Amino acid sequence: xxxxxxxxxxxxxxxxxxxxxxxxxxxxxxxxxxxxxxxxxxxxxxxxxxxxxxxxxxxxxxxxxxxxxxxxxxxxxxxxxxxxxxxxxxxxxxxxxxxxxxxxxxxxxxxxxxxxxxxxxxxxxxxxxxxxxxxxxxxxxxxxxxxxxxxxxxxxxxxxxxxxxxxxxxxxxxxxxxxxxxxxxxxxxxxxxxxxxxxxxxxxxxxxxxxx
Numbered sequence: 001x002x003x004x005x006x007x008x009x010x011x012x013x014x015x016x017x018x019x020x021x022x023x024x025x026x027x028x029x030x031x032x033x034x035x036x037x038x039x040x041x042x043x044x045x046x047x048x049x050x051x052x053x054x055x056x057x058x059x060x061x062x063x064x065x066x067x068x069x070x071x072x073x074x075x076x077x078x079x080x081x082x083x084x085x086x087x088x089x090x091x092x093x094x095x096x097x098x099x100x101x102x103x104x105x106x107x108x109x110x111x112x113x114x115x116x117x118x119x120x121x122x123x124x125x126x127x128x129x130x131x132x133x134x135x136x137x138x139x140x141x142x143x144x145x146x147x148x149x150x151x152x153x154x155x156x157x158x159x160x161x162x163x164x165x166x167x168x169x170x171x172x173x174x175x176x177x178x179x180x181x182x183x184x185x186x187x188x189x190x191x192x193x194x195x196x197x198x199x200x201x202x203x204x205x206x207x208x209x210x211x212x
Contacts, residue, residue: 010203013105014112014195015063017210018188019055019096022047025212032057034077037085056094056101059210063103064090066208082167093162100193110199111162113155117185117192122146129154148185148194155196156181163198 027050031038037057044050064072068089075089085092093104093112104112126138126146134153141149160179179198182205186193197205 010106010108010199010201011206012110012182012197012199012203013063013067013206013208014197015059015066015103015105015208015210016114016186016188017055017059017101017212019051019099019101020212021099022051027051027054033061033073036079037077052096052101055212056096056103058212059101060092060094060103062210063105063208064092067105080165082165084165086165091163093159095158095162097193098191100188100191102195104197106199106203108199108201109163110197111159111164112195112197113158113162114186114193114195115151115155117148117151117194120147120150122150125150125154129157152183152185152194152196155194156183156198159196159198163200 027047032041032054041050041053041057044053061072064070064075064087070089072089075087078086078088080086085094091106091108091110093110095102095112095114097114097116100114100116102112102114104110126135129150130138130153138146138149138153159181163179179200180202181196181198182203183197184195184205184207186195197203
């Protein structure tokens with residue numbers, strides 16, 4: 001992925017894929033690259049977590065191959081002291097929610113988050129994640145729109161945080177709103193998802209569907 005010139009708008013490539021069910025697709029035995037990521041997947045306590053991590057990483061490797069035109073096995077993947085995965089060929093971010101996983105690729109630090117729109121214990125969640133101003137906006141929102149408001153706020157904050165290499169996330173801190181964000185509401189097979197992508201510079205969003 002080439003750096004963007006001053007006369008071009010930077011593009012974040014986002015790949016979306018449904019995670020296959022265990023009934024339709026048993027978890028493959030072929031190990032994931034790199035071995036350290038494979039060890040993390042194997043160490044997961046639940047089958048659900050193993051499937052999410054496995055297919056999310058498979059999507060990442062496919063996205064790198066399609067967007068960069070290189071074999072991801074030729075790239076070096078490392079993990080920072082704060083637990084963030086890094087790659088020498090691109091910046092990337094991964095997210096998953098229920099049966100959907102997504103990957104964002106960009107020549108600059110990037111963060112992505114996706115959440116299925118679903119019922120919440122709204123008041124507790126609002127107090128936990130919203131800043132004082134956001135909380136006022138939340139209380140002014142119509143009751144039937146409060147859940148979507150909260151989940152969109154959460155994905156926005158998560159995406160902004162995930163573009164960084166930090167150990168602590170304080171979502172109610174107004175500083176977590178700094179950066180450029182593009183948001184979408186996705187309707188996938190009758191299910192709605194909130195998607196947010198964040199970067200340090202302005203960008204356009206290109207969304208690609210992928211099937212395992």
